[in-house]
Amino acid sequence: AQSVTQPDIHITVSEGASLELRCNYSYGATPYLFWYVQSPGQGLQLLLKYFSGDTLVQGIKGFEAEFKRSQSSFNLRKPSVHWSDAAEYFCAVGEPEYGNKLVFGAGTILRVKS
Amino acid sequence: SAVISQKPSRDICQRGTSLTIQCQVDSQVTMMFWYRQQPGQSLTLIATANQGSEATYESGFVIDKFPISRPNLTFSTLTVSNMSPEDSSIYLCSVRLLGGIGYNEQFFGPGTRLTVL
Incomplete structure (x- = not known):
């Protein structure tokens, strides 16, 4: 069965520092990959997605992610974190044969210290 | 993209009662999904709701406990029946857009925060 692993439960970075959130997946074929962000009391907002093509994808709010098939990874990065980035980040895999069930x-959980 | 609203945004209910959560989308969508997010947990898919057919439930979720309606392409309801404190969660509706560049994307509503006493 497919699965998604985010090995870091909490990460704390200083404002202005770079950020990398790790995501590894288990899936037989090329997956659809997503990063969502959830701010306290809010729903989920899509940051970026990968379906095919260029393995480095750009998203909103200055985020990017790189798909590495050899490592089954889709890590999220941001070169300079802002205090407003403090939130919870979810990596997700879409299953094309099941109507893209996620x-x-x-x-x-990202904490940003000033 | 899609604008999704949910009602109610939050509720506090007594055990043994039922609550119906509404999900309204501003455009026609093929598939709607209901997720549960228990406190401090990730999201778990409850069921997929297609218009004109019975909802498809994931393992561990049954129709008697979580009946779903999907009367048209812009609306769905999820009922949490015979509630217990273990049902205290955030319930989120999501949609997959009908065609276009957003075809494979899912967009989420703001969620309904349910507390069962």
């Missing part, structure tokens, strides 16, 4: 990772 399987979510456990989430990573």
